[in-house]
Amino acid sequence: MEEAVLEEIRTMKPRSKKIGYLLAGTALAAACVVLVAYGGEPPAWLLTSGKGAAPEAAEKQAPVRREILDFHMTDLDKGWIRYTDGTSGVTEDGGAHWTEQASGLPEAAASGTNGPSASTPDGTTLTTIAYQAKDYPVKQSQFVTDRVGWALLSAGTELANPLLVTTDGGQTWHAEVTPAVKDALQEEKQRQQRISREAALYASPEQAKKAMNTAWTLLPDTASPGDIVLVRHDQPGEVSWQGKTYELRPFEAGYFTYLPVPMKTKPGSYPIGDQTLKIKDKKFETQHLKVSKQMESMRQDTKRIEADQKKIDAARSKSEPAFLFSDSFIQPIEGILTTPFGHTRYVNGKFASSHTAIDLAAKEGTPIKAANDGIVALADNFYLTGNTIYIDHGMNLFSQYAHLSKLQVKTGDRVKRGDIIGLVGSTGFSTGPHLHFTFWAHNVPVNPNLFFNATPFQWLKQEPQSR
């Protein structure tokens, strides 16, 4: 590409001279000619308005102007233009530069229709656009996203460049890809990437659309005491729930927080954002446990228990500000369910606590898998729970594994779903080899059954299957 057809579509002053197009040189036959379209600083000699005098040859030949027949943008970068004289141009930078195609469009470009496209973000037909306080009739328009679109003005416009771009859903239009427009296109590209990454986390594209196209989403919107709800909002903010305030943290295209539903939450309807969280009543069974005098006295060493609790609370108070998993959670061992979640427990006839975990009995030494990807927040020996592991799954969600005979990870380790983190045992306050397994959200224990074979992003589709 030596001699260039240079198109100066840069309007120096709004509504000033209309010589925005000039030919430099005469060769039109070059196979690949760069059209400097509306973008970047044109060389001084190209400027036809203002003080700088343009070369005479150029003056004589200007203005020669081809009419654009139509255009198509494949995505935020790539697109093509066809002129009425049979020539065409392609862009790979959102229209900042157009490369002339002397022999028509490459097949790939001509057939490139992937990516969303509509004439307006809301699907209506764009007939006119306002540019610099004037309305212009539109021949063709195309929006690649809800924010970015292009509009080709009808023939006869005095504008040097009849193909305008918007990055704010059509509120303002630009006749040139200025650095600010370039930045906006770049930002939109990144936003689209965040949207597609987040969309992939939901159960289906329909679910993703449902969750991501509303201001507030509760996943799910019906829960029971002991459950957990994931809240999504389309902007930063916070949520008040059960006397506490939860800050929404940015992740991909939205802002999120987990809301634990404490065991004592009363059934009813609770407003969360512009949504309503319904809490259903749930009856938990009662379990009587007989333990030896020695074991019972063990539970009375409050000093040691308090010291442990401080350590645990500290570990569960710091969490990665992102969801660390992308796949569903798994049950850490097969085991036999001996104590379900939420059992009200009496030890030697006296009320002890609500069992906010599940107990899975298994042979001593059975390998225990990490329920999902995360970071080991704490792997230590405690008085009541024995050898115990807490894994941070991000955004203040932790899984807990207790009474292990052996710890096979240490605090700070990164683990993957299914990694062996330790072995089943009966350390701490335990009557036999089993895994005491639960989840914690913001230091509140929540029902682990909700997580098996699912991620919180999939809770939208159905009511949680509480057991």
Ligand SMILES: [Zn+2]
């Ligand atoms: Zn237990």
